[in-house]
Amino acid sequence: MIRVEGEICEEAVYRWYHGDSGMKNSRELSLKARKHLSAMGWEFWYAKKKGKQELRYQSPKGKVFYSLKTACKSYIDERREEGRVVDRDLKPKQPAKRKRLSQETPTQATKKKKKPKKIKRHRSSKRVREAPPPNSSNRNPKTVLSWLIDNNAVSILAKVYYRNKAGNPLMKGRITRNGIQCDCCFRVFTLTAFENHAGSNNHRPAANIILDDGSGRSLSDCQRQVITSSKVESPKIVKDNSYQHESDEVCSVCRDWGELICCDHCPSAFHVNCLGLKEVPDGDWFCPSCCCGICGIGYLSDGSFLTCQLCERKFHVGCLRLEESNDLKNYQTPKNWFCSHRCKNILSGLQKLTGKPITVGNNLTWTLLKSEACSDSDSDHAHGLDASAENDCKLSVALDVMHECFEPSRDIYTGRDLVEDVIFSRGSKLKRLDFKGFYTVILEKNDDLVSVATVRVHGDRVAEMPLVATRFRHRRRGMCRVLVDELEKNLTKFGVEKLILPAVPDAVDTWTNSFGFSHMTDDERSELLHYTFLDFQGTIMCRKLLK
Template sequence: MRWASSPDTVLKPVETSKRRKIVAGIPGSTKSKAKRKLIVDGSCEGESPPQKKQRKKSPPPPPKKQRIRLEAADCSKRKSHFVLSTLIDGNAVDLGAQVSCRNNKNEVKTGIVKREGICCQCCNKSFSLSGFEIHAGSKRHMPAASIFLENGKSLSECCAQIMKDKRTRRRKKETAVVEEEEDANDLICSVCREVGDLLCCDRCPSSFHYSCVGLEELPEGDWYCPFCCCDICGRIEDDNGETESTAPLLSCHHCQLKFHDPCLKKKRSAKFRRKSVKGEWFCSTECGTVVSKLQQLVGKPVPLGKGSDLTWTLLRWTEDDSGSSEKLNAAIDILHDCFEPFKDDFSGTDIVEDLIYSKGSDLRRLNFVGFYTIVLQKGDEVACAGNVRILRGKMAELPLVGTRSQYRGKGMCRLLMNELEKQLKRFGVEKLVLPAAHSVLDMWRDTFGFSELTAEDRSSGGCRFLEFEGTVTCQKLLQ
């Protein structure tokens, strides 16, 4: 299993000028917009060039608190991660509630809900969800969707309700944060993730060191960061001088880069621009093909060999998908169990949940659109889970991966990684990157075949990916 730590430096902004907002990092704390989008980058390191006015230098940040849980003191006291326990703890199903499962011959088996499984009332034996479905004679192979409460709701619908309730609570909290600090800007550089004197974008909450965006001094007038400009011409307005109101910037549903339609027409023929049936816009056939192939895999369990009780599944949260809710809930529990819960200082939200929910943000380094969850199951139980996103340039990232306590040391992470790498190769991905803590760096090198990502590799890749403080970015060539 891999462990990572999260940023723990807490900052607050100072007064800004009317013409250009500049943030000098000093100790404090803040919250900000929750509706922001981001992709965490980790490229160059640089310090601010000399300013026109003398500014007070930021004091050194406080010592970083490493938020890593290496080992649980008493595994026997861990909360059970079975689907039934999640439903019971979430008040969606009562302990001792009666459930039923109907087979194709319209015969019904009833049972009583317990934390360890369902106790059948005809034989008094305890079964897992899939075991009870088989015992009832159902051949749907969808246990959570085949087992119903007395009120007619399936266990899948109950799991989906828990997920929706979580989203509702998060949105209420995020709305309150937005109303509290509508004009807040990020307090670290979106390129190197360091504090200092920062130049703020006039269109989004991103902030940058001058040197990290190739500037030597404070620009005149409004300034827009690279994330807000056309990826081809590098400007807000197009070549004809038309502003965004007359030449709107289109955002690719997959890579999240922005383009002027006229600029795209000049660089690529019209056949490279397409929309899906859902109205999603893609800047190229490559981006559209990746999303189409991913959607074909989502929600379909794949056995690891004939007769094996191990399966892997690619998941993505959607409001109307109740079938994957129990697995996503289990993935959240596993990753929270493996990693001390950590929140981004700017948004105040839980990074693990943001990744599972593929949360978008106006702040590019926190934009988790495009992330999928991959899980490995043994029978009914999710044993291992991770978050993966395919980037441009034939690269993919895996920021978090974790194994349930009772399955650690049994090769579950290895099995999940093997299946993931196999699928990424089919997508044409040539390189997989991930952040690894120093304490497990040798494991990722020796056992999984990763190596440290060099500065040259980073600059040539052209992609920005999620990184954490206290970790080393590693890469593995897949092709």
């Protein structure tokens, strides 16, 4: 297989097919077309024909093409069947820069009706892989140790030892992909098991397993080294994930293009029918997320909104004072404010659960993770650093599992990998790309990560689980069932009423027949417009009532 870095440029596909060489040269145009196909899940390789190497193009559906032009034609035909072909002139339309009505005079605002802007683009998709990627090490375990090997932080068969509090070796061994092979009995142990085998109960194996190469580095040091080197470009990541336009170009409810109305306070945009409206509203208009949860009125000029730290719903201070059930003194500072005791208790419960493995039988452990959940302010500073490094390592392994099970899914405007942003809880000024509330759930069998899910709790009414993945080598063994059951048990304990997920069509029957979900109705969706959910093209929203 040939690795081609994905880059969204649908215009290049259309221009190459129609023989347009308006770019600098045809080579640049063909490269951009290949990059776009790669971003959409296409694969490329060379095949021998009459002694020559010829390039082949394989679509996500598995169909092989012998030229870039036929591959582009197939891509265009698929978009035409989906009703998503761009205009024939092939020139991308820039969103109209419209003035916000709040900048007009009151007379103008009452006379002028808000006009929706028309956008035609493609939204992000959620495509399940039918088989692991050709370059995937599908048969290898996915552990923190194998992740360190893959990132060249440690070497296979490198000598290590477990040290006691005095720094003296208690047990020696060698690194393998499956764990640490002990020198005395030649058995292979997971990191935790090797610590127990050495007779220690410190519960900090990575911090006390030392490379026997004279460097004195622990496995925790190696984890921090990889994490630190990967965070060098973190400012760029934050910049790329923020939205630069005045208003969004995709509906925040269905994630599709079309005629959109824009909120006059935030960048979000919506279809009229997705909001349950019969016509475009007059004057200033604010989206459900920017309206008070009590009076339903939008943004006030004095900025007197308080935002709940968990559900992120907004409330006017004046409306809260009129509510007898709300005592502002009990909700701490505006930056750490909760709209109810329920939201406060749910967040507290999630934080207490985060990072603490739960044994669920058959050598399985269930763990809730959150990016940067561990801080350096722990009573034991070194322990805090070690825990934070291991937390980020496990999130990286979880991301590898997601990439093994799902085709690449990038936002059409920012170019960001949506799965990566969700796993690492990255934020954005744009609500539909703001993932800072997400947690990652992992299921491990003897340190081997077998199943992953992402979850975000929007208060006691609803939680969402947009991504669930089980590695190919562990499927049909009930692993996903164990992961979801434990998640539902904890959500029920927190008082969450409903769990929703966007299911791909092929998996709907599994979720409805085996997991107790049902199709979410339009009325149910309209009742939850205050919340922004992660959705994908072609998925079916399902929900389950939690007892």
